[in-house]
Amino acid sequence: MKLVIGSDKSGFNLKESIKAYLAAENIPVDDLGTTDLDHVKPYYVVASEIAPLVQNGTYDRAILICGTGAGVSVVANKHRGVYAVACESLYAAKMARAINDANILCMGGWIVAPEMGIEMTKAFLHTDFLQDLEDWRQAFLTNAKKEVAAVEDKLYD
Numbered sequence: 001m002k003l004v005i006g007s008d009k010s011g012f013n014l015k016e017s018i019k020a021y022l023a024a025e026n027i028p029v030d031d032l033g034t035t036d037l038d039h040v041k042p043y044y045v046v047a048s049e050i051a052p053l054v055q056n057g058t059y060d061r062a063i064l065i066c067g068t069g070a071g072v073s074v075v076a077n078k079h080r081g082v083y084a085v086a087c088e089s090l091y092a093a094k095m096a097r098a099i100n101d102a103n104i105l106c107m108g109g110w111i112v113a114p115e116m117g118i119e120m121t122k123a124f125l126h127t128d129f130l131q132d133l134e135d136w137r138q139a140f141l142t143n144a145k146k147e148v149a150a151v152e153d154k155l156y157d
Contacts, residue, residue, distance in 0.1 A: 005063045007034055010066055012109065014112060015109070018118060018121050032046070047084075050064060054076075054081075055082050061104065061125070062076075062104040064105070068108035069088070084102065090116065099133070099141060101145060105124040
């Protein structure tokens, strides 16, 4: 899996904690956001640079972090085929993958503690679409994914 991460100033410390975890686990990740606090990228720049790289398949998944997670989520979701979910809990991060097939995990550096951010990252990386869901829910969500794609087709074509 090709993974990219990025943050603004408000998400910098959480991002660095997650990067340290990924490095310890030998999980490669490219950091395309703020890489030092002397050269800060705003949330809307980070998200607008990374989301197209998920959209075009350069990266399979991304992690975006700003103050609340909402700003990067709003910007990333402007891109067709990008499903960015702002999460504040382990359960939400897991269900974003299992239910929504999210390809970008968004978190808030003001909200999520480093330990929780790492656990959320683990869940996001190790949960597949439809994983551990009942058969009826899998059928429903498979159809729902097609319906969402049809909505996108109307908006972007």
